[in-house]
Amino acid sequence: MNPLATTLFELFADNLPARADKPFLIDPDRSWTYAQVAGEVDRVAAFLALRGVAPGDRVVVQLRKGMREVAAMLAAAQVGAVFVNVSTAWTVDQLAYVIDDSGARALLIEPAAARALDAPDDIVILASDQWDGLADSLTGRAAPIVPRLDTDLAAIIYTSGSTGKPKGVMLSHRNILAGARSVARYLGLAEDDRLLSLLPYSFDYGLNQLTTMMLMGGTIVHQPVAMPTEIVRVMRDYGVTGLAAVPPLWIQLIRLLEQAPVSLPALRRITNSGGRIPTSILEKIPDLLPGTRIFLMYGLTEAFRSTYLPPDKYAAKMGSIGQAIPGAEIHVIKHGVGIAGPGEQGELVHRGPLVSLGYWNRPEATAEKIRPCPELSHLIGDEPVVYSGDIVRVDADGDLWFVGRNDALIKSSGFRISPEDVEDLVHRSGMATDVVAFGAADELLGQSVHVAATLLPGATRDALMAHCRQAMPAYMVPRAIHIWPEPMPRTASGKLARPDIVQACLHVPDTVRACAAQPPAST
Amino acid sequence: MLTSALILQNLHTLSGFDGEAGDDTPLFSSGALDSIAMINLIAFVEEQADIEIRADEVTLENFDTAARISRFAIERAA
Numbered sequence: 001m002n003p004l005a006t007t008l009f010e011l012f013a014d015n016l017p018a019r020a021d022k023p024f025l026i027d028p029d030r031s032w033t034y035a036q037v038a039g040e041v042d043r044v045a046a047f048l049a050l051r052g053v054a055p056g057d058r059v060v061v062q063l064r065k066g067m068r069e070v071a072a073m074l075a076a077a078q079v080g081a082v083f084v085n086v087s088t089a090w091t092v093d094q095l096a097y098v099i100d101d102s103g104a105r106a107l108l109i110e111p112a113a114a115r116a117l118d119a120p121d122d123i124v125i126l127a128s129d130q131w132d133g134l135a136d137s138l139t140g141r142a143a144p145i146v147p148r149l150d151t152d153l154a155a156i157i158y159t160s161g162s163t164g165k166p167k168g169v170m171l172s173h174r175n176i177l178a179g180a181r182s183v184a185r186y187l188g189l190a191e192d193d194r195l196l197s198l199l200p201y202s203f204d205y206g207l208n209q210l211t212t213m214m215l216m217g218g219t220i221v222h223q224p225v226a227m228p229t230e231i232v233r234v235m236r237d238y239g240v241t242g243l244a245a246v247p248p249l250w251i252q253l254i255r256l257l258e259q260a261p262v263s264l265p266a267l268r269r270i271t272n273s274g275g276r277i278p279t280s281i282l283e284k285i286p287d288l289l290p291g292t293r294i295f296l297m298y299g300l301t302e303a304f305r306s307t308y309l310p311p312d313k314y315a316a317k318m319g320s321i322g323q324a325i326p327g328a329e330i331h332v333i334k335h336g337v338g339i340a341g342p343g344e345q346g347e348l349v350h351r352g353p354l355v356s357l358g359y360w361n362r363p364e365a366t367a368e369k370i371r372p373c374p375e376l377s378h379l380i381g382d383e384p385v386v387y388s389g390d391i392v393r394v395d396a397d398g399d400l401w402f403v404g405r406n407d408a409l410i411k412s413s414g415f416r417i418s419p420e421d422v423e424d425l426v427h428r429s430g431m432a433t434d435v436v437a438f439g440a441a442d443e444l445l446g447q448s449v450h451v452a453a454t455l456l457p458g459a460t461r462d463a464l465m466a467h468c469r470q471a472m473p474a475y476m477v478p479r480a481i482h483i484w485p486e487p488m489p490r491t492a493s494g495k496l497a498r499p500d501i502v503q504a505c506l507h508v509p510d511t512v513r514a515c516a517a518q519p520p521a522s523t
Numbered sequence: 524m525l526t527s528a529l530i531l532q533n534l535h536t537l538s539g540f541d542g543e544a545g546d547d548t549p550l551f552s553s554g555a556l557d558s559i560a561m562i563n564l565i566a567f568v569e570e571q572a573d574i575e576i577r578a579d580e581v582t583l584e585n586f587d588t589a590a591r592i593s594r595f596a597i598e599r600a601a
Contacts, residue, residue, distance in 0.1 A: 028552070064554045089557055091539075112542070225551050226558030229582045249558075252578065260579035457575055487562035494558065 001184075001191065001216045006150045007173045009077040011180065011214045013038065013145070019217050026194075026221045026238060027066045037071055043134045044075035044126070045143030048106055051124040055080030055146050057105035058156065062086040062095055062113055065224040068128050069201060070210065072108040077154065080146030081105070084156045084168070085202040087492035092116045094166070098158050099123070102168055102360060150174040156360050157204055159301050168360035169301045171204075178353040179204075179304040180211035182327045186308055187242070187269060187295060193218040194266075195242040196235055198226060198249070203493040204301045205273045209244055226494070228256040232264075239266040246274035246494045251433065254281050257288040264289065269311070273297040274495050276402055276420045278427035278435075282318045296321055298402065302358075302369055303350040303386040306330055307400060320399045321392070328352040331385075332394050333375045345393040345403055349373055350386040391418075408498075410439035412447050415475045422476055426451055429467040431459035434488040437478070438502045448479035452505050454487055525571045525596040527589035530564075534589075537563040546590040552583055561586070572596040 002014035012034075015024070020035035032040075053059065059076035061083055063069040069085075076083040084102050086095055092113060099107065099119065106124035107114070114127040126134075148154075154176055156168040183189075189212050197220050199206030213220050221238045223231055231253065235243065245253065250272060270285075270292055277296075285294055293311035298321035300306065307330055309322030324330040329351040332340040340346035358366030372382040391403040403409070403418045410417040422437035432453040439447035453464065461481050468477050482505040489497040527546045534540050538560030540550075550556045556564070561581070569576055574596065585595040 088554070224554050225583070227551055227561060227581060227583065227586070228578060230551075256578035259577055486566050490558070 002214070005177060005215070007077070007148050007152075008154050008176055008211070009074060009145065009148075011177060011211060012041075012074050012077075015214065015217050022217065023219050024213075025067045025070055026219060028222070028224065032067045037067060037074075040067065040071040040131070041074045041078060042143050044071060044108070044131070045078035047126060047134055048075060048079050048081065048124070049143050051106065053079055053081050053106050053124065055148070056153065057081045058084050058102040059106045059108060060084045060086060060095070060099055060102065060104040062088060062090070062107075062109045063128055064088055064110060065197065065200070065222050067222075068108075068131065070220075073155075073201065075108075075143075076106075078143055078145055080148050080152075082153050082156060084158070085200075085207070086158065087200045087202040089200070089492040097165065098168075101158075101165075102156055148173060150177065153357060155207075157202065157207075157301050167362060167365060170357035170360050171304065172357055175304055175354055175356055176207075176211055177215075178327055179208055180215040182325045182354070183208055183305055184212040184215050185326050186310070187212070187271070189213075189216050189218065189242070191217045193241045193268070194221055194239060195219075195244070196221050196223050196231070196238075196240045198223045198231060199244060199246065199494065200492060203274075204304050205244060205246075205297075205299060206493075208305060209242075228252045232256065232262050235264055235267060236262060240264075241266055241268045242270070243267065244271045244273070247272065247277045248434070248490060248496060249494055250277050250285075251281055254284055254288060258284065261288065265291070267292045269293040269295060271295040271297055271308075273299055273305075274493060276319060276424070278424050279319055280424075280427050280430070286315070297325075298322075298348075298390075298400075300350075300386070300388050300390070302356050303328070303388070304354040304356065306348070306350050306354075306388070309399065313399070317395075317399055320395070320401050322399050328354050330400070331373075331376055332392055332400065333373060335375070338375050340394050342394055342396045342398070345391055347406060348388040348390050348392045348400065349376070350388065351376075351380060351383065355384070355386050408438070410437070410447050410449055412439065412442070412449060412475060413445045417449060417476055422449060422451065422472070422478070425471050425476070426453060426464070426468065428471060429459075429464055431456055431464050431467065434484065434496060436488065436496055436498055436501045438498075438505070440479070440506060442479070449476060450480050450482065450505060451478040452482040452484050452488070452501050454484045525568060525593055525600075527593040529571070530568075530589040530592055533567060537567055544589070547588050549587050550589070551587050564592070568592060568596050572600045574599045 005011040005014050015034045021033050023031045024034040025032045059081045061072040073083040111127040111129045150173045154173040155171045158166040158168050195209045201207045294314050296309040298307045307321045309320050331349050332346040334346040370384045373385050389406045392400040419437040423435045426435045434454040436452045440450045442448035491497050538556050
């Protein structure tokens with residue numbers, strides 16, 4: 001491993017003396033050693049330096065998952081610039097917004113985006129089909145390696161917030177390295193690990209897979225095709241040792257493994273983040289992936305990664321997000337009261353070296369998200385912490401359970417109902433694939449519970465409602481079930497696009513989306 | 524019958540894909556279509572061909588081109 005690295009570029013380059021010929025990246029068509037990737041990085045870095053990209057400049061990267069995407073981020077790092085990775089699922093308009101908001105100096109993008117963009121002339125553009133021409137024009141010019149402090153800005157990750165325009169979360173080199181060290185430590189990652197990279201590098205959890213493998217000198221297998229059968233085939237063929245995914249993908253993968261079991265003896269561990277996997281799916285994983293350790297994790301971009309549940313607690317605490325990751329401190333706060341104890345719930349706040357530098361060019365939003373915590377002042381004074389906006393419950397052992405987004409909890413006739421609890425019970429019916437629960441304004445109750453669901457073949461709304469009445473306490477039974485006629489939209493990270501789904505259900509007249517009002521559950 | 528022409532006609536609505544595509548253009552292995560487009564496409568094929576597609580049937584062999592999807596749907600519906 002590379003314990004002495006203090007910057008993102010060192011994290012990569014420190015592998016070269018000992019592992020130059022070791023495979024670093026495996027793409028569908030070929031594999032790339034550490035030295036080969038370093039050669040690509042150097043050519044792009046030389047191009048950026050020649051075109052005047054200076055330390056601290058923002059370099060926007062939007063490339064299909066593969067060697068070039070990684071080399072582009074590292075080339076920006078080599079010249080001391082800040083990479084801004086944008087998901088390829090984002091549209092040209094969204095890309096243009098990020099370019100403008102971040103004040104980008106250079107773009108490393110796909111040819112189609114380069115053609116479609118109407119970028120100002122002073123922005124340097126290198127399309128991926130121009131990389132092969134770089135070697136000739138730049139022969140003999142090795143790029144400089146620009147030193148940076150570990151407190152300097154290394155990357156900006158744009159998050160598609162539930163409201164308003166995307167905001168750029170600023171990560172320092174220290175944030176990224178602390179995240180790699182912490183996660184590598186608790187996952188027990190090693191030099192012989194091969195992680196499958198399926199999630200975008202524009203997502204902190206996906207980027208962390210890459211940084212942990214650079215830290216340990218391991219290998220990344222790129223999986224650009226998010227087709228469950230392909231994921232399983234690649235994992236088997238390449239002896240993948242670790243897979244990270246998000247709940248909608250786990251639901252698809254577990255369904256596939258149930259129908260067509262595959263033995264994956266090399267798979268040491270799997271990890272989930274980005275939401276709660278339905279309990280009915282969690283229960284099936286140990287049988288379908290025997291010998292694989294299961295880590296349930298929690299993180300938010302503003303603090304990179306926060307908690308995990310160790311695999312030895314999985315059987316007893318399936319669904320818990322556990323406790324703080326190494327090198328971070330997590331507290332649960334009851335606003336104006338103090339620290340939540342066993343059996344209580346409150347907002348999760350995060351302290352430590354993973355706390356990001358805040359939002360790019362948005363000091364007010366930063367001051368709201370990252371601020372001193374009065375309930376912790378007796379412990380840490382006025383040191384700022386990240387307010388997650390997530391409500392969690394603390395159990396008797398100090399393990400945490402995700403309850404819901406602070407602003408998504410459904411407040412109905414005095415109850416505070418977790419949308420995830422409702423969704424979990426709907427999933428138990430085995431009648432639905434995608435499920436989103438939300439609160440809708442209600443004159444009598446304050447809010448009433450609504451459910452949007454994509455039904456499996458053969459299921460009906462009446463049957464699902466009957467299941468809810470049987471499986472749920474009366475206050476939780478949905479007032480209406482909105483049948484979503486197709487798979488629900490996803491975010492670029494693969495999570496369900498909740499705000500879009502809720503908006504569509506609330507704004508489309510009942511008759512159109514066939515969400516005929518059910519009578520309220522009366523018991 | 525679910526022809527490859529019908530699939531190509533609906534490709535933009537199903538996936539937002541706005542490039543050129545013929546019967547044998549790779550849709551997934553090329554990265555042109557993402558996982559969301561895949562889910563939409565599966566639902567479209569199920570509805571048009573009146574079949575239920577099992578998770579283990581969604582492979583590149585069956586789904587990577589319009590021609591393959593059409594062949595798969597016709598064989599399964601037979």
